[in-house]
Amino acid sequence: MMITSIDKLTQGGCEREKKEKICRSRGGESCAFDGAMIVLQPIADTAHIVHGPIACCGNTWEGRGTLSKVRTYRDTPLHQMGFTTDMTEMDIIYGSEEKLYKAIIEVAEKIRPKAIFVYATCVSGLTGEDIESVCKKAEAELCIRVIPVNAPGFVGPKNLGNRIAGEVLLDYVIGTGNSPLSPLNLRGDKGGLINLIGEYNIAGDLWLVEPVLKDAGIRILSRITGDSTFEEITYAHRAKLNVVVCSRALINVAKEMEKRYGIPYIEVSFFGKTEMTKALRMIGASGKGQWARVGLEGKIESIITREERQLNEKLKSYSHLKGKKAVLYTGGVKSWSFISALLDLGIEIVAVGTKKSTFEDEEKMKEILGEDVPLVEDVTPKNLLRLLKERNADILVAGGRNQYLAIKEGFPFVDVNQERHIAYAGYEGLVNLAEQISNSIRFYAGHRSYMSNKTYFQSQEKSVAVNPLKHSQAIGAAIAFQGIDKALPVIHGAQGCTFLGKVLLTKHFREPIALQSTKLFTEDVVMGSDGNLIKTVNGIIEKNNPDVVGILTSGLSEVKGDDVKTAVSSQQSAISGQDKECILVHVSTPDYEGGLEIGYAKAVEALLGAILTCPLPPSSNQINVLAGSHLTPSDFTELREIIESFGLRPIILPDLSALDGSRQGFSALAAGGTDVEDIKRMPGSAFTLAIGASMELPAKLLNEKSGIEYSVFESLSGLRDVEIFMQMLAFLSANPVPDKYERQRRILIDGMRDAHFYFGSKKVCIALEPDLAIQTSRWIKEMGAEITLAVIPQNAESTGGILAKEVVVSDLFSIAGDFDLLISNSHAEDTAKRLDVPLYQTGFPVYKIIGNNSKTTIGYRGTLAMINETADIFLRKGERDGQI
Numbered sequence: 001m002m003i004t005s006i007d008k009l010t011q012g013g014c015e016r017e018k019k020e021k022i023c024r025s026r027g028g029e030s031c032a033f034d035g036a037m038i039v040l041q042p043i044a045d046t047a048h049i050v051h052g053p054i055a056c057c058g059n060t061w062e063g064r065g066t067l068s069k070v071r072t073y074r075d076t077p078l079h080q081m082g083f084t085t086d087m088t089e090m091d092i093i094y095g096s097e098e099k100l101y102k103a104i105i106e107v108a109e110k111i112r113p114k115a116i117f118v119y120a121t122c123v124s125g126l127t128g129e130d131i132e133s134v135c136k137k138a139e140a141e142l143c144i145r146v147i148p149v150n151a152p153g154f155v156g157p158k159n160l161g162n163r164i165a166g167e168v169l170l171d172y173v174i175g176t177g178n179s180p181l182s183p184l185n186l187r188g189d190k191g192g193l194i195n196l197i198g199e200y201n202i203a204g205d206l207w208l209v210e211p212v213l214k215d216a217g218i219r220i221l222s223r224i225t226g227d228s229t230f231e232e233i234t235y236a237h238r239a240k241l242n243v244v245v246c247s248r249a250l251i252n253v254a255k256e257m258e259k260r261y262g263i264p265y266i267e268v269s270f271f272g273k274t275e276m277t278k279a280l281r282m283i284g285a286s287g288k289g290q291w292a293r294v295g296l297e298g299k300i301e302s303i304i305t306r307e308e309r310q311l312n313e314k315l316k317s318y319s320h321l322k323g324k325k326a327v328l329y330t331g332g333v334k335s336w337s338f339i340s341a342l343l344d345l346g347i348e349i350v351a352v353g354t355k356k357s358t359f360e361d362e363e364k365m366k367e368i369l370g371e372d373v374p375l376v377e378d379v380t381p382k383n384l385l386r387l388l389k390e391r392n393a394d395i396l397v398a399g400g401r402n403q404y405l406a407i408k409e410g411f412p413f414v415d416v417n418q419e420r421h422i423a424y425a426g427y428e429g430l431v432n433l434a435e436q437i438s439n440s441i442r443f444y445a446g447h448r449s450y451m452s453n454k455t456y457f458q459s460q461e462k463s464v465a466v467n468p469l470k471h472s473q474a475i476g477a478a479i480a481f482q483g484i485d486k487a488l489p490v491i492h493g494a495q496g497c498t499f500l501g502k503v504l505l506t507k508h509f510r511e512p513i514a515l516q517s518t519k520l521f522t523e524d525v526v527m528g529s530d531g532n533l534i535k536t537v538n539g540i541i542e543k544n545n546p547d548v549v550g551i552l553t554s555g556l557s558e559v560k561g562d563d564v565k566t567a568v569s570s571q572q573s574a575i576s577g578q579d580k581e582c583i584l585v586h587v588s589t590p591d592y593e594g595g596l597e598i599g600y601a602k603a604v605e606a607l608l609g610a611i612l613t614c615p616l617p618p619s620s621n622q623i624n625v626l627a628g629s630h631l632t633p634s635d636f637t638e639l640r641e642i643i644e645s646f647g648l649r650p651i652i653l654p655d656l657s658a659l660d661g662s663r664q665g666f667s668a669l670a671a672g673g674t675d676v677e678d679i680k681r682m683p684g685s686a687f688t689l690a691i692g693a694s695m696e697l698p699a700k701l702l703n704e705k706s707g708i709e710y711s712v713f714e715s716l717s718g719l720r721d722v723e724i725f726m727q728m729l730a731f732l733s734a735n736p737v738p739d740k741y742e743r744q745r746r747i748l749i750d751g752m753r754d755a756h757f758y759f760g761s762k763k764v765c766i767a768l769e770p771d772l773a774i775q776t777s778r779w780i781k782e783m784g785a786e787i788t789l790a791v792i793p794q795n796a797e798s799t800g801g802i803l804a805k806e807v808v809v810s811d812l813f814s815i816a817g818d819f820d821l822l823i824s825n826s827h828a829e830d831t832a833k834r835l836d837v838p839l840y841q842t843g844f845p846v847y848k849i850i851g852n853n854s855k856t857t858i859g860y861r862g863t864l865a866m867i868n869e870t871a872d873i874f875l876r877k878g879e880r881d882g883q884i
């Protein structure tokens with residue numbers, strides 16, 4: 001195993017009293033696997049194959065804002081593509097080294113990357129897959145490097161993974177290539193020659209810094225790793241100076257290069273005027289002897305004068321920011337560099353969250369702000385809110401995960417973490433930061449008054465999933481629990497699954513997401529993890545007082561063989577009889593089988609299994625509605641309104657309507673969904689409507705437990721399907737279809753007539769979860785277009801319901817053909833570009849368009865809206881292609 005010395009990796013950042021800050025995280029961040037990906041994935045001409053079940057790749061894919069000009073596969077930099085072996089249960093039982101080998105060969109042949117990094121994850125690490133041997137074997141076959149990255153999530157947090165990736169670069173890449181520069185150039189006669197270490201070009205940061213460096217006579221030999229090529233890192237040992245940028249995570253690389261190659265290093269930050277100027281001067285001063293010849297320091301000074309003059313001019317428009325107060329919570333080094341940047345703008349720092357900071361970071365903050373720096377260790381959402389209010393802050397400057405906490409409470413917010421889309425580095429970046437802060441403050445000033453103060457089916461056997469469509473069962477189950485009032489799901493596994501899952505769900509729903517982790521580390525994997533589970537559940541009950549705690553297993557806890565079911569049931573007995581009842585719900589959601597839709601349905605079944613008790617006398621107008629994962633939050637509201645308009649009282653399980661943006665205030669628990677007392681009343685309903693084919697299993701369970709008949713509605717979109725649904729409600733309620741819906745029906749028919757010209761003879765490809773694929777295929781077909789290909793992430797019994805010429809279980813990368821439209825999630829943007837077709841974004845995750853959660857896709861109104869949007873896309877495409 002490559003992780004021979006964790007101690008070595010935890011030096012320089014945690015060897016003093018705060019060792020825990022790198023060696024162990026106290027939650028709120030991702031895992032070592034993700035940390036390694038953060039460092040290596042920006043090398044955009046290399047492929048990054050994740051060897052594990054779907055969660056690891058599925059949750060991280062396109063999760064970071066790193067940018068690259070490198071184009072490797074067609075027009076796509078490879079960091080925008082996901083590659084995973086998508087391990088299944090059979091792979092775990094029989095081993096999957098052969099599958100990994102095939103995956104590497106396939107990726108090398110199809111994508112032609114310059115090198116391949118192969119990542120171990122919790123499950124492949126636990127089952128002892130020998131990825132090093134596989135990489136060696138594949139490398140012998142191919143003409144490129146195949147490099148193992150052994151950082152499974154359970155070995156530690158993100159920081160540790162960053163350092164492991166640094167070791168990988170030292171062991172396999174740096175020092176293995178020759179620079180194309182002439183000896184004279186390499187001597188530094190043409191100016192300073194540096195490596196940038198730890199700059200990932202988030203949102204294009206580097207592109208704001210590099211031109212300034214260039215003007216100042218400083219040349220970058222190797223970027224480690226933002227916007228880099230694999231080759232340039234191989235000759236990084238020829239630089240004259242290592243500049244470690246804003247990240248002690250890769251300090252091990254700089255230290256080791258000093259030892260091995262005699263390259264000195266300095267640590268700088270490029271955020272803010274003060275730090276940028278300081279960085280330039282430090283670089284100039286570091287190469288004194290050799291760089292004096294070219295007068296580097298003089299050049300640097302003149303560039304500083306030029307840039308500062310221009311900056312001061314531009315910042316005049318933001319003088320109103322002076323005196324504003326900010327609460328800052330970001331990771332590690334970024335904290336002190338952003339403190340400096342905010343001070344440059346005249347903003348006062350009233351609190352700094354230090355949960356992710358090292359001892360050195362805190363020392364640096366004290367240097368900048370003095371001993372009285374307002375450091376705060378407790379950065380729970382509750383405490384952050386308290387700080388914002390008590391310290392009268394004007395803005396929260398933090399990572400994207402806190403965005404909706406701030407927004408829900410009506411506080412301006414600026415995202416400064418890895419997921420951001422605006423570059424803040426260099427002089428120009430400070431102007432961007434000022435603009436963002438200013439815009440956010442202005443927006444909320446104007447809105448605070450009304451903001452809350454508060455067929456043919458084919459399953460493709462593949463060794464590698466490229467740009468996977470699939471998501472893990474745990475993600476599906478976590479979504480279902482968001483629809484239960486006062487519930488909190490917990491993923492029993494290493495912390496990365498929860499952190500990354502939460503980021504993904506937040507990105508999609510644009511709302512705070514309730515999700516926690518039992519945070520398993522190596523010793524828990526070896527010794528047993530029941531203790532973590534019990535401690536986490538007790539902590540949640542004590543702190544948050546939930547009605548329901550969902551315990552979702554991960555690939556790690558399942559493969560480890562933990563008897564989670566028994567542990568949950570004994571914990572339930574231990575807590576019963578307390579003042580406030582809390583129901584524990586165990587859901588088995590290993591990510592090596594099933595997918596999002598199945599995990600969601602399993603969670604609904606488990607909720608029914610755990611909460612339903614005895615049968616109740618039937619109530620004639622009460623009905624159960626088991627609503628599938630394919631509905632948008634707005635659809636839940638539409639569904640309720642339709643049913644209630646017939647005089648029926650629906651109990652909708654789960655109810656995700658509160659995720660449409662209507663929720664007020666922040667809560668660590670899911671808020672506004674189905675109440676536990678309502679679930680208890682479900683046995684008294686007259687009938688059950690299962691919305692989506694995957695909801696049939698929970699409906700069956702309800703039938704077995706309470707004898708309630710049910711009917712499955714595979715689609716609530718399209719004229720015919722909505723008519724059938726209306727007829728069913730009319731039958732159940734013994735009331736006629738309300739006039740309102742008769743009118744909406746007429747409007748839909750009229751709209752269909754108007755739009756059908758644009759649909760006729762069009763070829764559509766859909767790539768969606770099965771339930772949504774069925775629903776979508778039905779209304780598209782009704783409009784006269786043809787679904788020539790439907791791609792689904794996993795097989796389902798209902799697959800036959802998809803009205804398509806061909807249905808395959810596959811990934812986005814496999815999609816090929818001649819289409820007029822692609823309907824899929826936001827990950828499919830590159831696929832659409834590759835196919836040169838427009839993309840209609842729907843499903844999960846959707847984060848590249850605004851308003852998805854308030855969009856209605858069912859009923860007459862929802863159908864018409866989708867038809868109009870799609871017709872519009874066809875119209876534009878026709879204009880573009882010169883057909884109209």
Ligand code: SF4
Pocket residue numbers: 031032033034052055056120121122123152153154493494495496497498500554555556
């Ligand atoms: S913690 Fe989760 S995401 Fe991280 S490696 Fe383990 S299984 Fe994968």
